[in-house]
Amino acid sequence: MRADPRVIxxxxxxxxxxxxxxxxxxLPALTNILRARGLGDWVAAVFVVPPVCALISPLIGGALxxxxxxADRLFAWSSLICSVLLVAAFGSLDAGWHxxxxxxxxxxxxxxxxxxxxxxxxxxxxxxxxxxxxxPQVRVGATLxxxxxxxxxxxxLHADTSPLAxxxxxxxxxxxxxxxxxxxxxxxxxxxxxxxxxxxxxAFLLMKHRDNRVFFLVTVxxxxxxxxxxxxxxxxxxxxxxxxxxxxxxxAQVLEVAxxxxxxxxxxxxxxxTVLLWALGxxxxxxxxxxxxxxxxxxxxxxxxxxLHGVCYTFYFITAQVFLDxxxxxxxxxxxxGMLAMVSGGLGPLLGALVCxxxxxxxxxxxxxxWSLFWTVLAAMIAGCWVVFALFYxxxxxxxxxxG
Numbered sequence: 001m002r003a004d005p006r007v008i009x010x011x012x013x014x015x016x017x018x019x020x021x022x023x024x025x026x027l028p029a030l031t032n033i034l035r036a037r038g039l040g041d042w043v044a045a046v047f048v049v050p051p052v053c054a055l056i057s058p059l060i061g062g063a064l065x066x067x068x069x070x071a072d073r074l075f076a077w078s079s080l081i082c083s084v085l086l087v088a089a090f091g092s093l094d095a096g097w098h099x100x101x102x103x104x105x106x107x108x109x110x111x112x113x114x115x116x117x118x119x120x121x122x123x124x125x126x127x128x129x130x131x132x133x134x135x136p137q138v139r140v141g142a143t144l145x146x147x148x149x150x151x152x153x154x155x156x157l158h159a160d161t162s163p164l165a166x167x168x169x170x171x172x173x174x175x176x177x178x179x180x181x182x183x184x185x186x187x188x189x190x191x192x193x194x195x196x197x198x199x200x201x202x203a204f205l206l207m208k209h210r211d212n213r214v215f216f217l218v219t220v221x222x223x224x225x226x227x228x229x230x231x232x233x234x235x236x237x238x239x240x241x242x243x244x245x246x247x248x249x250x251x252a253q254v255l256e257v258a259x260x261x262x263x264x265x266x267x268x269x270x271x272x273x274t275v276l277l278w279a280l281g282x283x284x285x286x287x288x289x290x291x292x293x294x295x296x297x298x299x300x301x302x303x304x305x306x307x308l309h310g311v312c313y314t315f316y317f318i319t320a321q322v323f324l325d326x327x328x329x330x331x332x333x334x335x336x337x338g339m340l341a342m343v344s345g346g347l348g349p350l351l352g353a354l355v356c357x358x359x360x361x362x363x364x365x366x367x368x369x370x371w372s373l374f375w376t377v378l379a380a381m382i383a384g385c386w387v388v389f390a391l392f393y394x395x396x397x398x399x400x401x402x403x404g
Contacts, residue, residue: 005129011182012124013141018176019079019116020142024149025169026090028249029160031235033093036161042099044357047231049103051350053110055342071126071186075119078112079177083170085109090166114345118337125325127184133264136318140260143310145172147253154247165246212327214393215276216343219320222280222385223348225287225378228356229309232374233302236290239368240299251303256310263318272323273395279316280386286312287379294372305375317344 026033031043089105121135128134149172159165207213229252237245266275289305292298320340328336356378363374 008127008184009134009138011179011184012120012128012138015075015176015179015183016120016138016141017145017148018172018179019120019145021145021149021172022082022086022169022176024146024250024253025153025159025172026086026165027230028150028234029153029165029246031231032161032238032245033163033165035235037093037096039099042103043231044353046099046103046106047227047353047357048350049107050110051346051348051353053107053114053346055346055350056111056114068188070188071119071122072180072183075116075123076177076180076183078116079173079180081112082109082116083174083177085112086166086170086173090163090170093166094163114341115338117345118341121321121325121337123183123186125322126186133268135322136260136264136314139318140257143253143256143260143314147250147257150246150250150253154244160244160246211393211395214389215320215323216339218276218280218385218389218393219340220343220348220351221388222283222316222382223344224352224355225381226283226313227349227352228360228374228378229306231353231356232360233290233306236293236302236371237299239371240293240297240302242299248303249306251307252310252313254310255307256314259311259314260318263314266315267319267322271395272319273389273393275315275319276393277386277390279312279319280382280389282308282315283312283382284379284386287375287382291372291375291379294370294375320344 030046034040034043034046085105085108089102089109092101092105093099124135124138128138149169152168153159153165157164157168159168207216230249234245234249237248242248263275286305286308289308290302293301293305321337324336324340359377360374363370363377
């Protein structure tokens with residue numbers, strides 16, 4: 001049965017909205033929630049857990065969608081499981097249990113949630129009539145959901161330091177799973193039957209091509225400093241005197257919305273290499289703005305940096321998802337998106353949690369000094385990414401990129 005394209009678009013948008021709202025409730029608030037319970041020493045450890053799990057599950061989830069199960073059902077059922085695990089994780093924190101309970105339950109949540117963004121990208125780019133132009137338009141639903149979640153945490157629930165933010169996110173993830181049952185059927189299209197295929201290891205065949213190797217390497221390196229955005233962006237807002245840091249963090253998503261409306265047209269006009277270099281270059285400026293806030297004590301510089309973050313994130317990662325969809329066979333699309341999720345949500349953030357946690361300890365003193373150096377080092381790391389990508393990514397020209 002053929003579904004109305006408008007119904008498909010609307011259903012995808014709503015699922016993206018609730019899915020984006022889920023981390024919007026709790027992720028920007030997590031550092032402050034932990035510190036409010038005297039668990040500041042656990043921040044780096046907690047932020048390590050989701051990336052470790054994301055090293056495992058995105059590739060397997062992508063392989064299951066390519067070879068075994070319909071991507072829409074896989075997303076729906078995993079979302080229902082995730083909602084239960086979120087309640088359990090934040091419930092353990094609320095009850096005052098040992099922090100390892102929270103770490104373990106958050107890890108289980110991350111295992112089931114790891115493939116979700118890749119699965120939604122696969123479903124969207126399979127069924128949207130004009131995938132390249134319309135994907136950013138449905139993906140913007142997640143950004144608006146994130147904004148709504150963050151604003152509700154700060155101004156409705158007053159939960160910037162409360163596990164209540166986690167309970168609210170569980171409701172949102174439950175709604176995402178329920179709506180996902182009306183998404184169009186997206187059956188597996190892969191033909192591999194080996195254990196290697198079923199584990200998603202065929203995705204590593206992408207590394208045979210030089211440009212792919214450069215792209216994934218830079219994505220890993222770029223994701224390292226980006227980890228500081230949620231780990232220490234809200235904390236720095238508190239240091240600068242902001243009483244509602246979770247709500248303020250949504251400024252990044254507000255600019256992300258505008259960027260989502262533009263990125264489809266930009267990708268049609270410019271080469272992938274050009275768009276990704278813009279994103280990396282603007283990211284250097286974004287972290288330099290936070291460094292300026294540390295130097296001057298003016299919160300407006302940090303907020304400007306947060307706003308620019310939304311632009312940088314959109315132009316890099318949305319372009320990346322469409323770029324991969326162009327370059328792989330239909331039977332590999334789930335695994336390709338899983339590979340991107342693994343490096344951008346797993347390996348990069350894992351290294352980022354370790355590096356940024358260590359760097360904060362080296363740069364920032366107990367009395368709150370040293371933030372300028374912290375953000376400056378991260379800006380320099382991204383500048384290095386720009387140089388690597390500019391020198392070693394060759395590209396295939398605009399016409400050839402559109403073809404595959």
